[in-house]
Amino acid sequence: MDQLTIVHLSDTHLTDDGRLLYGRINPWRRLAQALSAAEQLAPDVVVLTGDVADRGAEIHADAAKILAEAQYLLGCPVITIPGNHDPAGSIGSEFNTTRLSTGPYPANTVHDIDGLRIIGLDSGGFQLSQGNIDPAQLAWLDRLLSVSAPKGSLLLLHHPPLESFSPALAGRGLQNPQALAALVAGSDVRAILCGHYHQTGASQLLNVPVFMAPATSYNMNPFAPSEVIQENCSWFSVMRLSAASVVSVPASTAQMLPLHQRTENYLALRRS
Template sequence: MSANDLTLVHVTDTHLLAGGALLHGRIDTWARTAEALEAAARFSPDAVVVTGDIADRGAQVHAGAAKLFEHAARELRCPVIVVPGNHDPAGSVGATFNRKRIASGPNPADTVHMNGGLRIIGLDTHGFRESAGRLSRPQLHWLRAVLAIPAPRGTVLALHHPPIDSVLPALAGRGLTRPEELAAVLAGSDVKGILCGHYHLPTFGSLGSIPVWIGPAVSYNHNLLAPDGQVHDLDTSWFSVIKVGAGQLSATPVQGPRPAAVMSREVAVPARQPALL
């Protein structure tokens, strides 16, 4: 990678709650999100990409979240690009988000952004209150038309549901349905990488020859060594730094700030709870 590479900060699965409520009774997700966005300044991002589950269980937080992301955009002097997840009601990521978009698609959160010659396309993978996501045929037709003209420095896709499976059996079948349809649209295109969330677990894979990065969550993350049927490490909050260069893409998870008083705590929560995704 070189000094001319573009830097993206990838934030996902913030699971914000209304009225000062704490996630699982102890996690201040607003504070964790603000801390992640503040820490992003250290990396001088060219854009921040937020890949869904802004809210937890459909909480009415999107007006406040839009203000938070707009404030971050001013402080960081870069666009904040947002797509919804399965905890975000249909239409909740609308006109108050993605103000720097240069084009829109079939859904309000299908957006196109251009930054330093890099094109970032956000896709709404639907699935509110469902585990799996999907892309409609109109979305795929629109995406194919957008990609027909290459961008000067290539394209990165942002979507919530990963087009690859998780190593955790509890997450089986909870990614993007029919990923082969997306792969067919992307074949031969200038897409350099796909950024996703949803799994609360950093994972790298590929869709065809295109790298897929599933970022760790800002809210909390899974522990692969936890006993069956449980989730640990509610005190871990992460974001990612993505470097995009000529023919290259790298992803680095970054652990967010944590209060010293809770660094050694470990809490178990049943993995079957819908809130975990």
């Protein structure tokens, strides 16, 4: 199996009306910087695991336009699922344009990346901190996993199926992780990719690795007794997947060569 490179973005928290997060963070620029940085990694796929918008902001048409441009420039699929800040149905047909099929809800999608199956799950729960995969989605996933993919499967969902390292985020993960664990046990699922906690992390759901991406917008200090914002740059994860291993590492735009013009071009799309 050839090695595949996956760029994992999460929690962009895009705002409307020029609002800055915490009065000082421009989430649109951070997304543009992360997509510009991804160009240097030549990814086989880019995934975005939810909270595209901040607090239900009506930005999804503009976000879809930027992600479509990234898909064209990077020459690879961009796969998006919703989070608890994205209203139901907001990740619709203008997203995930390379999908092979759609499940119970518009953001439940299936993609093929050179034999690797990527399954998007909508753990949604708009305005709820805790996520849920309902019986219809579980049945759909069960049917999919009954047939193995040539290079295995990756699952995408917003809410991690495990507790946060940080006590400040306790009780905000997936509501029914046992139901998901029962389906992935013994299946071809290589890893589960998620976001939501605004912290890098790794764990296991039974024997399946779980990788949590840092937020592209801002992150939380996992060692702080309360939620302390870390905002120095845009963060994302880079995953390398081969027949023998799945490796994920955090990366930041500060570690990449600057691509200022590409960043400005992405931002110009929103203004057009």
